[in-house]
Amino acid sequence: MANILNNKEIINKNSILSPDEIDYFNKIIDSLNLKMNKYLCNRKNISISLKPIDDRENIINNLIKYIDIDKYKIIKTGKTTIEFMKKDVCKRNTFNSLNLLSSNYTYISDLNDINYTKNDTIKFLNVYSILTTNIFLNIVYNINKYDFCIIVGGINKRMNIDYPKSLIIINNEEVLLQIIKNIKLYANNIYICCNNYYKNKFETFQNKHKFENNIKFLYFSSIDNTLSYPKGNGETIYQLINKINNLTSKFFILWGDILFTNNKIIEEMYNYNLEHKSDILIPVIKENDPYAYLVLNDNNKVLKMEYKKNKQIDYGYHDQCIFLCDKEVIKDNCDNILNNSNKDEINFLDIIKYLQNVNYYETIYKIDSFNNKMDLNNLIIL
Numbered sequence: 417m418a419n420i421l422n423n424k425e426i427i428n429k430n431s432i433l434s435p436d437e438i439d440y441f442n443k444i445i446d447s448l449n450l451k452m453n454k455y456l457c458n459r460k461n462i463s464i465s466l467k468p469i470d471d472r473e474n475i476i477n478n479l480i481k482y483i484d485i486d487k488y489k490i491i492k493t494g495k496t497t498i499e500f501m502k503k504d505v506c507k508r509n510t511f512n513s514l515n516l517l518s519s520n521y522t523y524i525s526d527l528n529d530i531n532y533t534k535n536d537t538i539k540f541l542n543v544y545s546i547l548t549t550n551i552f553l554n555i556v557y558n559i560n561k562y563d564f565c566i567i568v569g570g571i572n573k574r575m576n577i578d579y580p581k582s583l584i585i586i587n588n589e590e591v592l593l594q595i596i597k598n599i600k601l602y603a604n605n606i607y608i609c610c611n612n613y614y615k616n617k618f619e620t621f622q623n624k625h626k627f628e629n630n631i632k633f634l635y636f637s638s639i640d641n642t643l644s645y646p647k648g649n650g651e652t653i654y655q656l657i658n659k660i661n662n663l664t665s666k667f668f669i670l671w672g673d674i675l676f677t678n679n680k681i682i683e684e685m686y687n688y689n690l691e692h693k694s695d696i697l698i699p700v701i702k703e704n705d706p707y708a709y710l711v712l713n714d715n716n717k718v719l720k721m722e723y724k725k726n727k728q729i730d731y732g733y734h735d736q737c738i739f740l741c742d743k744e745v746i747k748d749n750c751d752n753i754l755n756n757s758n759k760d761e762i763n764f765l766d767i768i769k770y771l772q773n774v775n776y777y778e779t780i781y782k783i784d785s786f787n788n789k790m791d792l793n794n795l796i797i798l
Contacts, residue, residue, distance in 0.1 A: 445464075463500060466497065466498045472498060476490055563604050563607060565606075565670070567670070569649060570611070580592075586675065608672075611637070639754075647762055648757075650753045650757060653746070657746060667743055668682075668738060669738070677783065681781035684699065696742070698736075699776070701778065703733075705729075706724065707734065709735075720769040733778075735776075737783050
């Protein structure tokens with residue numbers, strides 16, 4: 417294929433279609449007299465694409481009658497496209513030969529390409545306006561990475577265990593270790609916000625794995641020092657943003673009892689952030705009987721976060737336990753939740769009702785979470 421790598425175009429000369437071959441495909445397509453508004457595209461003389469296609473299978477069956485199948489092939493790409501190319505050409509040839517299908521490169525593409533290549537380990541950046549896909553860049557935006565803060569300050573009363581639930585082992589690894597592995601390529605610093613109640617357990621975990629220098633463990637008690645653990649994740653985050661002066665201007669918050677099904681949700685959030693200014697950005701999935709959900713007004717503006725324990729609903733937008741926050745906005749509004757919340761458990765997401773610019777979007781990359789042993793058992797069974 418023809419690709420762009422760091423502004424240099426790379427072309428496999430054996431893949432090029434001649435002008436006569438291109439004309440050959442165009443005449444075959446015209447001969448079918450398709451009853452549709454077809455759009456033909458010459459993709460760098462590597463392939464000729466035909467889209468959108470409503471009855472793709474039937475059209476391919478008709479085209480095969482006219483194509484020299486010893487020389488050429490017809491493939492399906494995306495949801496509605498047909499491509500014509502030389503028989504021995506594979507879209508992955510150049511990718512593989514240059515070792516581009518790795519996490520050392522970022523693939524700039526549209527959403528269809530991302531959805532149809534979910535099994536690749538490569539990092540994606542989804543864009544909505546691009547002249548050509550198949551663009552690769554070395555990772556050069558490290559300076560733009562944000563800090564990640566994993567909140568593990570609770571004492572797990574609902575789990576009935578004597579250690580942090582983030583250290584529960586699933587598939588031979590602690591949940592917290594799995595989270596760190598999923599986010600570390602995307603993170604500037606990783607702050608693991610623990611409590612003093614389980615400090616020895618977290619220190620054992622830290623010593624066991626010998627983490628990089630940008631992975632830092634912080635320990636908090638309640639603000640009034642009456643307890644060796646914060647009174648809710650709101651107290652944890654309040655202390656975090658007042659303790660770390662060099663926290664990045666935007667930072668991720670995520671809970672410590674989650675399991676990623678696909679860490680591309682992080683790429684998705686970074687990209688959304690490039691196009692939309694948010695006080696807090698919340699990826700959501702519409703779920704039946706959600707544990708927590710967004711409350712919206714008639715204009716789909718987010719008013720607050722509500723919980724099943726307070727008001728149960730049939731369907732709602734459930735947050736995915738990861739949030740991208742504006743540091744200054746969060747810092748300016750944390751006092752609101754400290755002063756106006758249940759003093760025994762201060763919930764960080766109560767801050768939403770005080771923010772002006774809360775954005776959410778529906779994601780396809782679900783994050784699983786567990787609040788009790790039943791939730792955990794269900795995840796393990798799945």
